Amino acid sequence: MRRAPILLAVLLLVAGCGTQRPRLVDVPPATKTSFAGSRLTPPRPAPPLSLQDAAGRRYTLSTRLSRYVLVTFLYTHCPDVCPLIASSLNTVLRTIGPKANVEVVAVSVDPKGDTARSVRAYAKRMHLLPAFHYLIGSRSELQPVWAAWNVKSVDKTPNLVEHVAYTALIDTQGRERLLYDTQVSAQDVLHDLRLLKKKRRAGRS
Numbered sequence: 001m002r003r004a005p006i007l008l009a010v011l012l013l014v015a016g017c018g019t020q021r022p023r024l025v026d027v028p029p030a031t032k033t034s035f036a037g038s039r040l041t042p043p044r045p046a047p048p049l050s051l052q053d054a055a056g057r058r059y060t061l062s063t064r065l066s067r068y069v070l071v072t073f074l075y076t077h078c079p080d081v082c083p084l085i086a087s088s089l090n091t092v093l094r095t096i097g098p099k100a101n102v103e104v105v106a107v108s109v110d111p112k113g114d115t116a117r118s119v120r121a122y123a124k125r126m127h128l129l130p131a132f133h134y135l136i137g138s139r140s141e142l143q144p145v146w147a148a149w150n151v152k153s154v155d156k157t158p159n160l161v162e163h164v165a166y167t168a169l170i171d172t173q174g175r176e177r178l179l180y181d182t183q184v185s186a187q188d189v190l191h192d193l194r195l196l197k198k199k200r201r202a203g204r205s
Contacts, residue, residue, distance in 0.1 A: 036188035037178030047148035051135035054119040072167040075110035076122040091186040104132045111139045
């Protein structure tokens with residue numbers, strides 16, 4: 001499956017920031033045999049990703065094998081779409097629990113605005129869990145990651161960035177398995193995680 005149809009350039013408009021504490025959602029049983037996200041057939045190795053978080057800790061995707069990782073692209077001053085994505089993915093973590101071997105990685109698309117201080121404030125405001133990793137860097141550090149993941153970021157005003165917003169689900173073998181658009185829902189991701197785990201136990205990964 002080609003990545004292009006689901007990579008939508010989103011011009012972000014002024015709206016609420018969605019800073020309320022995320023609620024738990026019902027974990028849907030993996031009874032449906034089809035995935036809610038868009039499948040990549042065949043699955044392919046995830047592009048390289050190695051950046052630091054706001055505390056200066058380096059996160060390298062290739063070292064996170066045995067975990068499911070949700071990779072997305074955000075910025076802290078985003079007025080509407082990014083907070084909704086962050087809230088949905090944080091709800092996945094909150095619902096599934098810390099022992100589920102699931103992580104979220106948000107890669108900044110705003111090297112100027114996403115300072116360590118602003119990311120720490122964002123994480124506090126959004127109640128992001130420890131398994132939610134917000135990665136930052138200079139433009140020269142972020143640009144190769146954007147290119148590898150087919151993401152473009154264009155500054156429109158000092159606090160507004162036009163960028164591609166999608167979420168990729170990486171499986172425990174480091175492969176891209178599913179893609180979600182800007183309306184990614186916690187329930188869809190939870191369903192797909194359970195279905196992936198079910199297939200893995202059955203030896204049909």
